[in-house]
Amino acid sequence: MIREERQFTVDLAVIGSGLAGFAASIFAINRGIRTAQIGNTGAVAYTTGYLDLFGRLAADQLLDDPWRGLRQLAASQPQHPLARVTEAEVRAAFDEFVAFLTEAGVPYGQAGERNVMALTPAGTIKPTLCVPSTMQGGVDALAARARCLIVDFRGLRGFSARQVVANLRQEWPQLRAEQLVFPGMEHGELYPEVMARSLEVPACREELAARIRDVLGDADVVGLPAILGMHHPHLVMAEMERLIGRPLFEIPTMPPAVPGIRLREMFEQVFPTRGLTLIPQQKVDAVRFADEAVRLSLADSYGPIAISAQTVILATGRFLSGGLLASFDGISEPLIGLPVTQPPSREGWFREQYMDKEGHPVHTAGIVTDADFRPLSAEGGPYDRRLFAAGLILAHQDWIRGRCGAGIALASAFRAVDAVGRELARSGGQSGKHQSAEGRRDV
Amino acid sequence: MMATLPPRSGPTRPTASLETEVLIIGGGATGAGIMRDLALRGIHSLLIDKKDLCAGASGGNHGLLHSGGRYVFSDPQSAIECREEGHILKRVLPQCIEQTGGLFVAVDGDDEGFAADFAGLCAAAGIACTPLLPAEARELEPALSERVVAAYQVPDATIDPFRLALENVNQARLVNGSIYRPHTEVVAFEKSGDVIVSALCRDNRSGETVRIVAQQFVNAGGAWAMDIARLAGCDDVRLLYSKGTLLVTHDRMIRRVINRLRPPADGDILVPGGTVSILGTTSLRTDALNAVQPTVDEINRNIREGMAMVPALAHARYIRAFSRVRPLLQAGGGADDRQATRGFALIDHHSQGIANLCTITGGKLTTYRLMAEKTADLVAARIGNTAPCRTAVDIVPDGEACRWTEPGAAPKLWYRAGDPDDTILCECEMVPQSAIDQIVRCAPGAEAEMTLEAIALRSRAGKGPCQGSFCGIRIASHLYDRGYYRDRTGLLHMRDFFNERFKGQRAVIWGQQMAQMELAEALHCGLLGLDCLDSPSETVTEGEAQS
Ligand SMILES: Cc1cc2nc3c(=O)[nH]c(=O)nc-3n(C[C@H](O)[C@H](O)[C@H](O)COP(=O)(O)OP(=O)(O)OC[C@H]3O[C@@H](n4cnc5c(N)ncnc54)[C@H](O)[C@@H]3O)c2cc1C
Ligand SMILES: Cc1cc2nc3c(=O)[nH]c(=O)nc-3n(C[C@H](O)[C@H](O)[C@H](O)COP(=O)(O)OP(=O)(O)OC[C@H]3O[C@@H](n4cnc5c(N)ncnc54)[C@H](O)[C@@H]3O)c2cc1C
Numbered sequence: 001m002i003r004e005e006r007q008f009t010v011d012l013a014v015i016g017s018g019l020a021g022f023a024a025s026i027f028a029i030n031r032g033i034r035t036a037q038i039g040n041t042g043a044v045a046y047t048t049g050y051l052d053l054f055g056r057l058a059a060d061q062l063l064d065d066p067w068r069g070l071r072q073l074a075a076s077q078p079q080h081p082l083a084r085v086t087e088a089e090v091r092a093a094f095d096e097f098v099a100f101l102t103e104a105g106v107p108y109g110q111a112g113e114r115n116v117m118a119l120t121p122a123g124t125i126k127p128t129l130c131v132p133s134t135m136q137g138g139v140d141a142l143a144a145r146a147r148c149l150i151v152d153f154r155g156l157r158g159f160s161a162r163q164v165v166a167n168l169r170q171e172w173p174q175l176r177a178e179q180l181v182f183p184g185m186e187h188g189e190l191y192p193e194v195m196a197r198s199l200e201v202p203a204c205r206e207e208l209a210a211r212i213r214d215v216l217g218d219a220d221v222v223g224l225p226a227i228l229g230m231h232h233p234h235l236v237m238a239e240m241e242r243l244i245g246r247p248l249f250e251i252p253t254m255p256p257a258v259p260g261i262r263l264r265e266m267f268e269q270v271f272p273t274r275g276l277t278l279i280p281q282q283k284v285d286a287v288r289f290a291d292e293a294v295r296l297s298l299a300d301s302y303g304p305i306a307i308s309a310q311t312v313i314l315a316t317g318r319f320l321s322g323g324l325l326a327s328f329d330g331i332s333e334p335l336i337g338l339p340v341t342q343p344p345s346r347e348g349w350f351r352e353q354y355m356d357k358e359g360h361p362v363h364t365a366g367i368v369t370d371a372d373f374r375p376l377s378a379e380g381g382p383y384d385r386r387l388f389a390a391g392l393i394l395a396h397q398d399w400i401r402g403r404c405g406a407g408i409a410l411a412s413a414f415r416a417v418d419a420v421g422r423e424l425a426r427s428g429g430q431s432g433k434h435q436s437a438e439g440r441r442d443v
Numbered sequence: 444m445m446a447t448l449p450p451r452s453g454p455t456r457p458t459a460s461l462e463t464e465v466l467i468i469g470g471g472a473t474g475a476g477i478m479r480d481l482a483l484r485g486i487h488s489l490l491i492d493k494k495d496l497c498a499g500a501s502g503g504n505h506g507l508l509h510s511g512g513r514y515v516f517s518d519p520q521s522a523i524e525c526r527e528e529g530h531i532l533k534r535v536l537p538q539c540i541e542q543t544g545g546l547f548v549a550v551d552g553d554d555e556g557f558a559a560d561f562a563g564l565c566a567a568a569g570i571a572c573t574p575l576l577p578a579e580a581r582e583l584e585p586a587l588s589e590r591v592v593a594a595y596q597v598p599d600a601t602i603d604p605f606r607l608a609l610e611n612v613n614q615a616r617l618v619n620g621s622i623y624r625p626h627t628e629v630v631a632f633e634k635s636g637d638v639i640v641s642a643l644c645r646d647n648r649s650g651e652t653v654r655i656v657a658q659q660f661v662n663a664g665g666a667w668a669m670d671i672a673r674l675a676g677c678d679d680v681r682l683l684y685s686k687g688t689l690l691v692t693h694d695r696m697i698r699r700v701i702n703r704l705r706p707p708a709d710g711d712i713l714v715p716g717g718t719v720s721i722l723g724t725t726s727l728r729t730d731a732l733n734a735v736q737p738t739v740d741e742i743n744r745n746i747r748e749g750m751a752m753v754p755a756l757a758h759a760r761y762i763r764a765f766s767r768v769r770p771l772l773q774a775g776g777g778a779d780d781r782q783a784t785r786g787f788a789l790i791d792h793h794s795q796g797i798a799n800l801c802t803i804t805g806g807k808l809t810t811y812r813l814m815a816e817k818t819a820d821l822v823a824a825r826i827g828n829t830a831p832c833r834t835a836v837d838i839v840p841d842g843e844a845c846r847w848t849e850p851g852a853a854p855k856l857w858y859r860a861g862d863p864d865d866t867i868l869c870e871c872e873m874v875p876q877s878a879i880d881q882i883v884r885c886a887p888g889a890e891a892e893m894t895l896e897a898i899a900l901r902s903r904a905g906k907g908p909c910q911g912s913f914c915g916i917r918i919a920s921h922l923y924d925r926g927y928y929r930d931r932t933g934l935l936h937m938r939d940f941f942n943e944r945f946k947g948q949r950a951v952i953w954g955q956q957m958a959q960m961e962l963a964e965a966l967h968c969g970l971l972g973l974d975c976l977d978s979p980s981e982t983v984t985e986g987e988a989q990s
Contacts, residue, residue, distance in 0.1 A: 046962075048970060056975070062975060120971050120972065121920075121971075122916070122920070122934060122937075122971045124934065124971055124972045124976075125972070126970065152924075155864065157920070158913075158916055158917045158920050159920065160920040160921070162926065163919070163920050163923030166923055166928060166929050166930055166933070167933075167934060170930075179924070187863040187864055188864065188866070189863075189867070254916060254966065255970070319961045320962050326952070326954065326957035327953055345739070346739050346953065347740075349952065350949050350952060352736070354944075354946075354964075355938060355941070355968065355974040360964075362957075363961075399969070400964050400968050400969040401968060401969075401974065
């Protein structure tokens with residue numbers, strides 16, 4: 001059966017639906033750029049919800065001031081993607097991204113001057129820049145060493161309130177743990193996503209609130225795993241706080257977890273209403289650079305899709321997402337066949353010790369670009385003027401050890417979209433429609 | 444390795460003292476077998492290992508219960524021992540053995556004379572051997588290469604060395620209260636005349652020195668036997684070392700053991716084991732005994748050679764690789780390390796002026812019971828015990844807490860019990876929390892606090908494609924929940940466990956395993972910060988300044 005090919009013509013095609021892809025789309029639609037975004041949105045579910053800018057500079061240094069860290073990075077690792085953008089761009093990128101999330105129903109705190117110290121499900125502390133408003137209470141409670149109760153649920157694996165308490169009690173003596181049975185889920189294994197959805201039902205909230213009240217004791221604030229609703233979690237939380245009579249906060253569970261799923265569902269709902277063409281579950285099969293346009297081909301269960309774009313941002317991530325491929329003989333970029341900078345042989349990919357403070361060389365492999373994040377060809381010039389790359393696929397960074405995943409994604413997407421705008425203006429493609437970010441945000 | 448390992452040095456003043464009839468040094472298959480053998484003769488023993496059960500060659504081999512076929516050319520005596528022992532073990536230790544059968548195959552280009560002699564040599568050693576047409580062999584094992592030119596079927600089997608050690612120790616414990624003590628390393632002997640009075644041992648977790656007083660001392664140190672004998676002043680154990688590297692595939696690619704029908708070389712054995720298969724091995728002379736790790740070159744060689752028998756090995760997904768050292772008994776000028784050195788040696792140290800120490804080393808997993816019997820005969824004679832050896836006739840009972848190492852056992856038992864509250868903690872291998880609870884409560888070694896590595900050794904946890912990166916987190920959190928961990932120890936154990944698992948992954952990370960590894964590191968380091976546990980966290984000081 002041959003189905004008719006569906007065709008889309010856009011100014012920008014964003015390939016990839018991780019944070020970098022979503023950020024690029026947000027920046028693009030805010031600037032009036034006609035955009036299509038393709039890629040499995042599952043990747044974004046890996047985020048804890050915490051948006052890191054930069055948490056760790058060198059081997060042993062967790063950063064309190066990420067901005068100072070960025071300035072040091074510019075001196076020590078000038079090729080790092082975060083060293084190639086200005087501080088003003090980074091701030092603008094976070095502000096614009098967070099404003100969009102907040103407006104769309106998943107409120108976030110603003111990026112500040114300092115990293116905040118956020119809780120992890122193991123009871124360790126992670127420096128990050130922006131947290132969802134439902135998690136801010138945990139940051140504050142930790143800072144104030146408040147009288148605090150952490151609650152977990154029987155059957156919810158990998159989240160133990162006792163663990164959080166055991167690992168923090170030394171510096172936070174007024175921390176206490178309780179285990180509860182989740183209403184309606186008395187037996188068997190619990191899944192955070194299911195719990196979150198059931199807390200959108202008032203009766204479930206009331207029952208859970210009653211159970212929490214029973215064990216409240218003298219606690220001034222209560223921490224829960226991140227299960228407070230899937231849509232508009234701040235409203236679910238406010239309602240629970242009213243019922244319990246104490247402020248609450250969420251602690252992320254192990255990914256893929258609710259905070260990431262919230263973002264995914266929100267993007268899938270909001271983007272189409274903003275005029276963006278989102279093709280969420282597919283992969284681009286081929287990219288062809290024709291004279292008049294870049295042609296992307298893919299297929300879904302309804303048949304083939306062709307996208308004709310003036311510019312492309314490649315935000316396909318690393319190994320986990322398929323943006324890079326590690327094989328027996330080396331690392332490649334499978335979609336376009338871009339050169340990948342990498343250690344000379346497989347022997348050099350990993351150091352001997354897993355937790356070696358220096359991190360593993362394989363993580364700094366990736367795509368090398370010019371200042372506008374245009375990938376370079378083997379000869380050294382831009383591979384194609386119309387092609388840009390953003391996010392973790394970029395070379396010369398170790399986002400895991402640097403605690404800078406969202407930072408790289410947002411900052412590189414910001415600069416790349418800016419360059420896309422200039423490229424479109426230059427080629428005359430859609431100069432008339434191109435608005436400034438400020439122009440859009442006044443609306 | 445533990446986080447708080449004190450610097451290596453000589454023994455400090457002993458802070459504890461233990462007493463037993465026989466001290467057995469080395470918790471491999473051999474030491475565990477000796478412990479059982481002595482217990483069945485009514486002799487009390489204490490078994491120690493500087494790490495834990497199967498930390499040496501016993502935990503890093505193919506798990507092949509040799510029919511003997513592999514040795515018919517080079518060492519007919521070993522071939523006969525393998526046949527006899529295989530027979531016995533299949534009867535007394537069935538819970539550890541899968542009777543897979545095995546094939547010997549020659550491929551196009553292999554020495555045909557070698558292949559032609561095989562059946563006759565097997566017959567001479569009493570090993571059942573059926574010739575097959577190449578097409579018949581491929582019908583039995585579809586993964587075999589089109590290039591197979593000769594094939595024979597033999598009664599090879601596979602054996603789970605972890606369960607073997609656990610069951611031996613467990614029975615000894617039940618029979619006469621013999622004791623197993625992990626993380627206890629002999630560092631010196633105290634002698635009086637021609638008698639060793641006690642062994643000074645370092646507890647590698649606390650750093651303390653323990654004095655162990657015994658009548659008889661058995662050195663079952665495997666590749667470390669020469670070092671241990673030297674601590675007692677004995678120079679008559681002479682070993683060379685050969686490093687072997689093995690790879691574990693994600694899938695079980697064959698049903699039977701596949702051996703290459705040619706003089707032993709790299710990548711010529713593929714052994715099925717539960718849901719995986721194990722390819723190996725290389726053989727490299729080495730001087731290093733500790734911290735031997737697989738290299739990329741060894742991995743490449745094994746795969747290249749193995750492909751000749753089973754072409755799918757070229758594109759298989761590998762989840763792990765490991766290396767161990769074989770002790771080679773130094774005997775007159777053998778050229779090839781794989782030849783003529785697989786026999787074992789029992790050394791009584793009389794010539795060294797010591798009356799109550801013996802050393803057992805070399806040999807094979809397949810002959811561990813026989814090695815234990817010979818050793819126990821000597822020890823029993825020395826203390827005047829005349830009870831006969833019973834290990835060839837007495838069936839080893841099924842230890843409740845020992846069964847979790849068997850692939851597929853955990854899901855089967857879990858399903859049968861049908862308790863919805865018994866959540867699965869390790870999804871790759873379906874290990875439920877009840878298994879973990881039982882292991883920390885009563886598996887051999889549970890007397891002391893268990894690490895995640897110790898739990899993994901006693902179960903299938905961490906052996907699947909994720910190599911423990913998820914279940915390590917879940918098991919730790921479960922143990923916090925149970926109150927087993929009450930402070931940051933659980934975090935340190937998690938970190939050490941992931942570090943340890945990584946050693947076996949490092950050389951085979953490509954393809955899907957790279958994605959797996961990236962996710963693991965994002966969780967362990969990016970999210971949980973296990974790479975910064977010792978770092979001064981600006982965090983806390985900052986918070987305190989505010990409050
Ligand atoms: C376990 C985990 C925890 C994390 N925690 C945090 C955290 O706490 N804070 C933080 O700031 N960051 C965190 N991150 C990182 C963060 O989730 C983002 O991954 C990252 O910041 C941005 O990545 P990216 O968009 O470049 O790539 P990815 O997120 O990897 O997304 C790549 C996208 O490209 C798509 N793709 C690949 N090939 C194709 C193709 N051919 N066609 C179409 N689409 C394709 C994939 O489907 C995917 O949607 C975490 C990541 C992981 C894995
Ligand atoms: C790569 C490889 C593949 C193999 N494949 C097979 C096979 O398929 N079939 C087969 O039958 N055989 C095989 N073998 C051989 C088999 O594994 C060994 O013969 C057998 O495991 C030896 O057991 P052991 O108990 O004598 O020694 P080990 O298992 O090495 O035990 C010695 C123990 O002593 C401990 N120790 C060392 N020093 C001290 C000290 N100072 N104090 C306390 N404890 C100490 C160590 O930690 C170790 O646990 C293979 C060997 C190798 C290396």
